[in-house]
Amino acid sequence: MTEEELRQRVAVAKKFMGALPFCHALDMRIDEAGISEAVMSMPYDPQIVGDPETGVVHGGAVSALMDTCCGFAVNLHPECVGATATIDLRMDYMRPARPEERIFAKAHVYKATRTVAFVRAIAYEDDPENPVATATGAFVFNKSSKAGKDKSADKSGAAA
Amino acid sequence: MNKPESLQAVKQRRDGVLTALVDSIPYIKFMNISFDRRGDELTAIMQFEHKLIGNPTIPAIHGGATASFLETAALIELAWQRAWTAMEDDKLDADDVTAAGYLRLPKTIDFTVDYLRSGLPRDCYARARVNRSGRRYASVHVEAWQDNRARLFAQATGHFLMPRLDTVG
Numbered sequence: 001m002t003e004e005e006l007r008q009r010v011a012v013a014k015k016f017m018g019a020l021p022f023c024h025a026l027d028m029r030i031d032e033a034g035i036s037e038a039v040m041s042m043p044y045d046p047q048i049v050g051d052p053e054t055g056v057v058h059g060g061a062v063s064a065l066m067d068t069c070c071g072f073a074v075n076l077h078p079e080c081v082g083a084t085a086t087i088d089l090r091m092d093y094m095r096p097a098r099p100e101e102r103i104f105a106k107a108h109v110y111k112a113t114r115t116v117a118f119v120r121a122i123a124y125e126d127d128p129e130n131p132v133a134t135a136t137g138a139f140v141f142n143k144s145s146k147a148g149k150d151k152s153a154d155k156s157g158a159a160a
Numbered sequence: 161m162n163k164p165e166s167l168q169a170v171k172q173r174r175d176g177v178l179t180a181l182v183d184s185i186p187y188i189k190f191m192n193i194s195f196d197r198r199g200d201e202l203t204a205i206m207q208f209e210h211k212l213i214g215n216p217t218i219p220a221i222h223g224g225a226t227a228s229f230l231e232t233a234a235l236i237e238l239a240w241q242r243a244w245t246a247m248e249d250d251k252l253d254a255d256d257v258t259a260a261g262y263l264r265l266p267k268t269i270d271f272t273v274d275y276l277r278s279g280l281p282r283d284c285y286a287r288a289r290v291n292r293s294g295r296r297y298a299s300v301h302v303e304a305w306q307d308n309r310a311r312l313f314a315q316a317t318g319h320f321l322m323p324r325l326d327t328v329g
Contacts, residue, residue, distance in 0.1 A: 022211060048187050049186040051185075051264075058231075059231055059268045059271070064227065068214075068222075089273050090273075091272070093267070
């Protein structure tokens with residue numbers, strides 16, 4: 001994917017993200033977008049607290065951020081055509097998120113077949129090495145037919 | 161000899177404990193989730209609102225909203241079952257839920273959601289089943305549907321760390 005293509009893809013995806021009511025409700029924003037990967041974040045909000053005693057954000061809100069970021073990363077895959085949807089998503093919660101702090105999610109597509117994209121994500125406040133939570137998921141994926149031709153070309157190359 | 165408690169008193173205590181449990185969590189209000197109680201059985205309800213939509217073209221409920229709904233249903237079911245046992249043993253009243261630490265919710269260790277079909281712009285229902293509940297760890301399965309109980313739109317399994325209760329009495 002050329003830089004221009006990536007820019008266009010990011011612009012389209014950003015516009016789409018901005019139109020998602022639930023992302024808007026949680027005030028999510030896109031921080032970084034690259035090939036098959038993305039960083040998104042959401043601010044701390046007393047309304048999304050899950051534990052009133054400690055002020056820690058509800059795990060569901062963190063998983064919503066990771067789910068969205070994973071979907072965005074799928075959209076940024078060079079061979080992605082059309083819309084995606086979550087097939088399944090597993091969240092592991094390592095520790096409570098620090099109250100009052102913005103939460104980031106970083107996702108990347110580590111493998112995409114013709115029909116499925118496999119994605120990993122981490123959630124953190126400032127250090128990706130110290131995650132609040134991680135996620136692994138499978139997403140609906142339509143590989144562009146152009147990519148299919150490339151693949152057969154690769155195969156003949158390998159056989160030769 | 162003690163007179164058996166009136167039906168109204170029993171109902172009031174049970175509803176009071178459930179309300180105290182649910183109302184303490186801001187995110188439950190944010191998500192517009194409520195609980196319907198029949199005896200000890202709970203059904204979680206997420207009333208549809210425009211803000212829950214994730215994909216406006218279909219339109220479908222956001223996967224994150226569905227995950228939040230299922231996780232909440234699982235957490236409340238776990239806390240409720242513990243509170244229920246304490247209530248039946250006469251150890252708990254609506255007024256002292258806070259004191260006894262019943263509002264301390266279990267902590268999610270992991271949670272896996274299967275998205276079976278897209279969530280339509282309708283109300284959602286969920287019921288959780290505690291498959292194992294030890295002193296420290298619990299395993300819970302949740303099913304969610306919309307119009308038709310037999311057509312689940314999502315299901316989930318999760319593991320939870322149970323909080324310690326302050327010993328009462």
